[in-house]
Amino acid sequence: MIRAENLSFTYPNGLQALKDISFHIKKGEFAAIIGRNGSGKTTLLKHFNGLLKPTSGRLLIAGLDTARARTAELARKVGFLFQNPDHQIFLPTVAQEIAFGPRNLGLKGREIERRVAEAAAQVGLTEYLDASPWKLGKGLRQRVALASVLAMGPDILVLDEPTTGQDYRQAREIMAITKALHRKGHTIILVTHDMELVARYAEKALVLGGGRLLLQGPLTEVFSRDDVLAEAGLLPPAVLRLTAPYRKAGLIPGVLTPEDLFREVCTILRGEDHAARILPA
Amino acid sequence: MPPASFLHNLHPLTKVVWSLAVVTAAFFLQGPLPLLLLWASVLAVAGAGKVLRQVLPALKGLALLAGLFFLFQVFLIREGNTVFTLFPAKGIGQVTDVGLYACTVLALRMLAMTSTIPVLLATTNPKDMVVAFVEKLKVPYLYAFMLVTSLRFIPILQEQLDLVLQAQRARGRDLEGRNFIKRVKAVVPLALPLLLVSIRRSRTLAISLETRGFGSGPRTHLRPLAFRPADIAATAACLLLAFLVILL
Incomplete structure (x- = not known):
């Protein structure tokens, strides 16, 4: 679905932001791109929508070479949800805002209505269609932005720090919507430095550091490489740090979330005396 | 800030006075040659302040603007003898000797007046300007x-x-x-x-x-600016020159 081949990018001022990056994200995968600020995450993202073109190597998205594809073509394949929804909202109602993208694709009448209704339903905005997006709270505005991207019908969804500036409940809501979209078959790329978020939702991770792809693979594998993560300036999620000694001693297999850990501990303690008294249920 | 010169060390207001003096002189000078000299003097000041290279792009832009100004005006003046016509067949695009002269003066005047601004900005810290x-x-x-x-x-x-x-x-x-x-x-x-x-x-x-308490009381400044003898001398010289130009 998304294939980078020896992609490098140097800014006009001489700063080399990406160095020889190759990866492959398959259709329907939930991949996280992680790395600290300045690691090249944003630069890589800007390649996904054709805003930047590789200085060498190439990036293929659903068979399209981003260096040659037009913005509108790419927008049909890749939907972007940016950090700040306010950078895109400009129409008086939520419905019009969602319809903006499909209109740009040249769609008309009924098809637009259908797409708006569908996108709004997917993010739970149906009751707000006639409201002014500016009067909604930040969490809802974020969902308006997501719906306006979904209405374009992209297979791939790129979420750039979708939970920053949101409270816990809003963050969970947007991630629940993302998860549902993933289950429906969307390929999801989550860009974040929130490791707990990655552990809970992603399947694989790409670790960027200093413009290089330091590591890629399934989460349990990536999170067990403390050395590489440290080089990238990242800390594994708390659960992984907590269980690291037990994992190394072979007592607990790789777990990613507190729920996983709870289940594992239950299994291990089953049969032990007093286990029922220590653990609820 | 790049290499400091005496120009950098002058009080911002002294440089504003200089700029205003150049503007005044530009209004009173009538011929192309005096205006060209005035512009040369501005460049000389920039050179003395070691910022000529720095302000060059801005000066180029201003020169371009003056050129455009010249082109727009030159076709509008119909007095005097026609020097040449752009489209003789249709009789449009007449350029007269009076027009050429007047527009050269106008363009040079504009150039001399505006050229002080980049020099002013290049040699003055914006914060100092505000304080001044x-x-x-x-x-x-x-x-x-x-x-x-x-x-x-x-x-x-x-x-x-x-x-x-x-x-x-x-x-x-x-x-x-x-x-x-x-x-x-x-x-x-x-x-x-x-x-x-x-x-x-x-x-x-x-x-x-x-x-952070904006506007809560009298302000003090990190770098108090003094009006030194050099400033008094430079200001006096600028004013004197401007006066001479007006009297002549």
């Missing part, structure tokens, strides 16, 4: 602060515009079209979010100013 205006000319600090803040907001706006551009492109808004009407239409999805984000940002700025 507030302290010596009693401009309310609020206005001076507003001016400086709005200038400082330009790069931030640029950054925000970049993000807006990205967000709208991701929604299939094609901004690469050459068609003029399409381009104008494409401005709305960019301008509105930018405006709203800026308003939000300025509110935040207002709050953070208040929390």
Whole structure:
């Protein structure tokens, strides 16, 4: 679905932001791109929508070479949800805002209505269609932005720090919507430095550091490489740090979330005396 | 700041006086040659202040502007003898000797007047300029602060515009079209979010100013500026020269 081949990018001022990056994200995968600020995450993202073109190597998205594809073509394949929804909202109602993208694709009448209704339903905005997006709270505005991207019908969804500036409940809501979209078959790329978020939702991770792809693979594998993560300036999620000694001693297999850990501990303690008294249920 | 020269060390107001003196002289000088000399004097000051290379791009732009100004005006003056006609068949595009002379004077005057600005900016720290205006000319600090803040907001706006551009492109808004009407239409999805984000940002700025006690009492400055003998001499010289030009 998304294939980078020896992609490098140097800014006009001489700063080399990406160095020889190759990866492959398959259709329907939930991949996280992680790395600290300045690691090249944003630069890589800007390649996904054709805003930047590789200085060498190439990036293929659903068979399209981003260096040659037009913005509108790419927008049909890749939907972007940016950090700040306010950078895109400009129409008086939520419905019009969602319809903006499909209109740009040249769609008309009924098809637009259908797409708006569908996108709004997917993010739970149906009751707000006639409201002014500016009067909604930040969490809802974020969902308006997501719906306006979904209405374009992209297979791939790129979420750039979708939970920053949101409270816990809003963050969970947007991630629940993302998860549902993933289950429906969307390929999801989550860009974040929130490791707990990655552990809970992603399947694989790409670790960027200093413009290089330091590591890629399934989460349990990536999170067990403390050395590489440290080089990238990242800390594994708390659960992984907590269980690291037990994992190394072979007592607990790789777990990613507190729920996983709870289940594992239950299994291990089953049969032990007093286990029922220590653990609820 | 790049290598300091005596020009950098002069009081900002002295340099403003110089700039105003050049403007005054430019208004009173009539021939192309005196105006050319005046412009040369501005360049000489820039050279003495070691900023000639630095202000060169700005000067080029100003020269281009003066050139355009010349081109627009030269066809509008019909008095005098026709030197040549652009489209003889249709009789449009007449250029007369009076027109050529008058427009050369106008263009040079504009060039001499505006060339002081880049020199002024290149040799003066904007903060010092504000302090000078507030302290010596009693401009309310609020206005001076507003001016400086709005200038400082330009790069931030640029950054925000970049993000807006990205967000709208991701929604299939094609901004690469050459068609003029399409381009104008494409401005709305960019301008509105930018405006709203800026308003939000300025509110935040207002709050953070208040929390730090903006306007709560008399202000002091980190680098007090003194009006030194060199400033008095330079100011006097500028005024004297301007007077001489007016009298002649």
